[in-house]
Amino acid sequence: MNRSNLKRSGWLGTVAMLLLGMLLWMAPAWAAQKTISVPGSLSGRMDGYDWLDADPVAQQSYCDKAYRAFRASPSQSYIISSNVQALDEVGFCKRIDQFYSYDINLEIPLDQAAATAPLLFSDHPVG
Numbered sequence: 001m002n003r004s005n006l007k008r009s010g011w012l013g014t015v016a017m018l019l020l021g022m023l024l025w026m027a028p029a030w031a032a033q034k035t036i037s038v039p040g041s042l043s044g045r046m047d048g049y050d051w052l053d054a055d056p057v058a059q060q061s062y063c064d065k066a067y068r069a070f071r072a073s074p075s076q077s078y079i080i081s082s083n084v085q086a087l088d089e090v091g092f093c094k095r096i097d098q099f100y101s102y103d104i105n106l107e108i109p110l111d112q113a114a115a116t117a118p119l120l121f122s123d124h125p126v127g
Helices: 003-031 048-053 056-072 074-078 089-100 110-120
Strands: none
Touching: 048 089, 048 110, 056 089, 056 110, 089 110
């Protein structure tokens, strides 16, 4: 490799590294997804008090999303309870209602309740 090729490859490498650095620096802006918060909607950071105060439509909307996440989780392959396997979105909401019917659970975030309630009450028939 002669000297001019070495200079050119060094220059291109520097430019490539600068571009890569800029792209990595800007990556959080690309990765950020704007979430629209609808008044009355529920999020996983809310707790049982928010759940009990929420509109039934907002509760069901949250259950629909949480149910899809629950069904997509890897732990699904280990769940053998027929009561958990038979859950649908409405039954999922009933499990969260059961979870928050105990005062001790009211301060637990909704995302934890959604992950725990279907398994905690798996010995209860759906319905």
